[in-house]
Amino acid sequence: MTERAASSALLTDRYELTMLDAALLAGTHDRECVFEAFTRRLPAGRRYGVLAGTGRLLELIEQFRFQDAELQFLRDNRVVRDETIDWLADYRFSGTIRGYREGELFFPGSPFFIVDAPFAEGVILETLLLSVFNYDSAVASAAARMVAAAGGRPLAEMGSRRANERSAVAAARAAFIAGFSATSNLEAGRTWGVPTMGTAAHAFTLLHDSEEDAFRAQVNALGPGTTLLVDTFDVEKAIETAVKVAGPELGAVRLDSGDLPKLVKQVREQLDSLGAAKTRITVTNDLDEFTIAALAASPVDSYGVGTSVVTGSGHPASGMVYKLVAHRSGDGGEWISVAKKSDGKASIGGRKHPIRRLDARGTAVAEVVHIVEKGDTPDDSGRDLLVPLITDGEVHREHLGVEGTRRARDHRALAMAELPDEAFRLGRGDPVLPTIFG
Amino acid sequence: MTERAASSALLTDRYELTMLDAALLAGTHDRECVFEAFTRRLPAGRRYGVLAGTGRLLELIEQFRFQDAELQFLRDNRVVRDETIDWLADYRFSGTIRGYREGELFFPGSPFFIVDAPFAEGVILETLLLSVFNYDSAVASAAARMVAAAGGRPLAEMGSRRANERSAVAAARAAFIAGFSATSNLEAGRTWGVPTMGTAAHAFTLLHDSEEDAFRAQVNALGPGTTLLVDTFDVEKAIETAVKVAGPELGAVRLDSGDLPKLVKQVREQLDSLGAAKTRITVTNDLDEFTIAALAASPVDSYGVGTSVVTGSGHPASGMVYKLVAHRSGDGGEWISVAKKSDGKASIGGRKHPIRRLDARGTAVAEVVHIVEKGDTPDDSGRDLLVPLITDGEVHREHLGVEGTRRARDHRALAMAELPDEAFRLGRGDPVLPTIFG
Structure with a gap:
């Protein structure tokens, strides 16, 4: 018995399931959607962040199943209607996720985890994935600064x-x-x-x-x-x-x-x-x-x-969010970019593809986020930041377990080596790479 | 399947087990000991802390068993000697623990969890118990201030x-x-x-x-x-x-x-x-x-x-520590008070018994920590803060689960009602009760 528990399905905010409940009733639950996870900003003064959690999360997504005990709790507490209980009993994530390799460096606005799935399947992962990324990346981001300071x-x-x-x-x-x-x-x-x-x-x-x-x-x-x-x-x-x-x-x-x-x-x-x-x-x-x-x-x-x-050296939670950025119209036709306009929290709609732009010496100079159509890869000579994590519900195993952890550590070293020297000064400053929407 | 996992035994710092290993070899592992958990200070400006975690911890102590998988890991990684593996295979906490009720308020230097056990049995709980108390109490302490602010x-x-x-x-x-x-x-x-x-x-x-x-x-x-x-x-x-x-x-x-x-x-x-x-x-x-x-x-x-x-509103970890404060001499005779003298981290030796002193109107005025002999209760008319949590290895069930959680919530309300008004101002100040060693 390792620390992995049997079901991760209730490590979830109730509203993920009530949204599902309402969407099922309205018939909008199976609209094809794109959700993206990203951070709006780095903690004040930090120059870069280190993404961690992917390997843990992919395991937790595999364990995200509603078994009898979970369904009974939802029924007893009338969290959702019976029809929704039935839907959850059969739930298994069947979508496709691409994202950064674990250990990659992240910058504001650049999506590191991109979920292609029907609304219902994508929305109920939100809380769990943010829990994992927000904590693990807070620790990794602080730890990387200590590693640099230790010379x-x-x-x-x-x-x-x-x-x-x-x-x-x-x-x-x-x-x-x-x-x-x-x-x-x-x-x-x-x-x-x-x-x-x-x-x-x-x-x-x-x-x-x-x-x-x-x-x-x-x-x-x-x-x-x-x-x-x-x-x-x-x-x-x-x-x-x-x-x-x-x-x-x-x-x-x-x-x-x-x-x-x-x-x-x-x-x-x-x-x-x-x-x-x-x-x-x-x-x-x-x-x-x-x-x-x-x-x-x-x-x-x-x-x-x-x-x-x-505790993330003063910043115990990364500010990562998970947003619906596009969905197909009700008749399954064209893609519609969506974004909220809330005061101070507006986001940018549309499917994105992030690229790290490097100069001739291999030093990173910018994070370029292209808005793309489904299936398109941007025409950009920089380092492509996306790799497949889950394809049609199947987890790519190389990201998991001890091997995945070691690969993430190695990748972090490679990504750090691309950064300009000023990234490693402890003084406060702006993100060392600008994020450019291309 | 709830969120409780099967074994908590490896949620532990390696040094707890290497200390056990060395003590077993030296024959000092079964010296009767008293360990106490307390906080050295509150986060800067905070007036009181709220203890949380006890009910969770008592369950985790019951699950703190080294089963085949845990023992195999220790053997494969040569963490301890074979003799120690055998000792761990039979481990079950058999000591006695008294402490604050969950939901009690805490102040610097006053022990809220007092473990009477052979060294070996008491030392290996350290990491787990500090993990639980440090996090849960950080959250509860911040949350209580928000509750007060919400009026x-x-x-x-x-x-x-x-x-x-x-x-x-x-x-x-x-x-x-x-x-x-x-x-x-x-x-x-x-x-x-x-x-x-x-x-x-x-x-x-x-x-x-x-x-x-x-x-x-x-x-x-x-x-x-x-x-x-x-x-x-x-x-x-x-x-x-x-x-x-x-x-x-x-x-x-x-x-x-x-x-x-x-x-x-x-x-x-x-x-x-x-x-x-x-x-x-x-x-x-x-x-x-x-x-x-x-x-x-x-x-x-x-x-x-x-x-x-x-995240504990700026203080994501309470500063709780767990210290050996007394042990019986090698021949099983008299009790010896012990304390380290480390620069800036000195502690006070001897078995303690905390009492909350109240004035005639029932308002708390001081935390009084008496140094006592085993079995003695201090002669003090204040509110006795200690209740039995585990007696000779048996957990007192009323602290556990849903019922324990609700009792903790109720007790917190009672304890808060004893505090003087100035405790609830958000401005920074000293702990609202002085800790007096009586």
Whole structure:
């Protein structure tokens, strides 16, 4: 049993089903439609976003079936009419979805998930897909900035305790896609193949009669290559004890408190003076992209990041939305572009096809969003951002599971390498690529 | 199949299991211990916090079993030694937990969840329990401020799409405990008995050939008492159409954009002039406790809140920690209080018992945390905050499920009623009760 649950069908806002109910009665439920997911804007000051969640979502769409228990709940609570219950009992997504590869970078207005389906089939996926993309991408977008700030030093995600217990698994996966090396979360190891890490907390030291007893117990079980936590009482004494117990082959020491730039320097000097020149230093004290950057000149070997990465470093939800942009007319004839005009929330109607425009050196210069007819591919020499995700109801398996997660991580690295240098400055700025509707 | 999954055992940081591994080898794993969960501080400016998560957590602790699949993962990945695998195969929490009732208010330093168990049994629950409390309480704490700001008008939680798909269910439950009336999330309805609501989105209007067709389709399916969304194109025209289609018995109109104080006033006047004086107005445009408060003088009938409630309104994780505070000595003799001294993160050792002190009128004046011996109850006439949650491994069932959720909601109302008035001002301030170690 992995963390995947049996049915995802009620992870849904009630209004998706009442809309279905009304459309069924009106006979408009099977109008062919195009829905697009995109973000209206990046969080203030952010230069790019990292899309994560696709692999998880495609699995959840496969599990999006209304079984007896779900149907009974809807019947008991009179959420929809009996006719609609019958329709839901047979529901299985039969449409086609194209979108960005997972790990792709996203910019305002550019659709990363394009659903071609009858209204009824497309509309009821809205809540679930936004839940997945909004959270996973918030984590991946923050994590990518931390990876850039760490300048090649490895980062571990350790924020499970600061996120809902299931979010924690998704967060570990999203951070890995964004370039983190490992996670503390065991379920993320099992379900998504993310490497796991971790050795001991302060409680372990406090349990024992002395810090030396605790270190000895840990080294006996985990070997001298383990990481000893050295800030329970007095860091200097702890390091002396640590090297005494584990020898100079001690793997690493972990610092979870204090004035890190100063402390790290002292610890490095002390370790070197004790002959433990290869013992690494890992720091884990409430880090974010800014404190990581501030440690660039310090002899830190790796970082552990908790709260800030699992909560999107100030932006815990990406602003992604899912909009109906076109449908066929009632007689099944021509396509009609649609868009709401709501104050401050107007959108652009019509089927779209996004392309990343690159210059001669392969550096990205713009996000170009073409308005297209069904079946047409824009005449544009840039990198085509759309790949098939689901075709006529069949999920493309390469996006799923451990393999899909690893492919997303690799793709993120490729897409990041296309960005101009200014994308990686932590200072606030506009999206590093303009979105052009072509 | 509800949203509860089969095993929660890998929703855990790896270091919980490596500590267990080392303690087993050292023979220190069965030392009797006391662990306490508390928050070091409230988010800046907040006056109180609302504890949520207990009922969910107790179920997850019951499901915290290492079955073949979990053990195989640990073996394959050499997370712990074979002896430890055997110990985990038999694991079932056998200790005793006392704590706050769910829905209780919390203040810095006061323990709300006190675990009496052998080290091994208590330590491996850490990650899971912090995940649950940190997220659920972040939502409940934000939600309670919104409830106060709404001054008796009902609030619906509609943020599922802005939270991880499973967080969304927990968020709906936490907001309900904090006083929200309903949620859009169907799984929260099924699993936790939270009333669900919702009618239609802009896509439904855009699907149809005219707004009038859309309104008619909705009224045909859901009746004239439904809520019509009136801001897809032009609000004034939409309201005219809405009343024409549904008649003056139209249940409500929903506004999801625009300058709400001004717009709500116009809409009320228009509805009244059309004879729809009983038609309610619900607003849902990116609300938080501050924008809700700003609508106090407007003729709004109810609020729908999304992003801000499910992300804790700027504070998506409560700062809760779980600390070893005492253990018996190696020979099973006396109790030893323990606390780390880490820079900026020092804690207070010893078993604690929190009491809410009330004045003669029943208004809370202080959180008093007594340091006590095992089995002792403090001599204090205040309200005892501790109730049994698990006794010798047996969960007290009244905290679970739909009933537990409703009890938590009721208890939250009682606890809030004890607070002094200044607790409910939205301006920033210190915790409204001081924590006194007695």
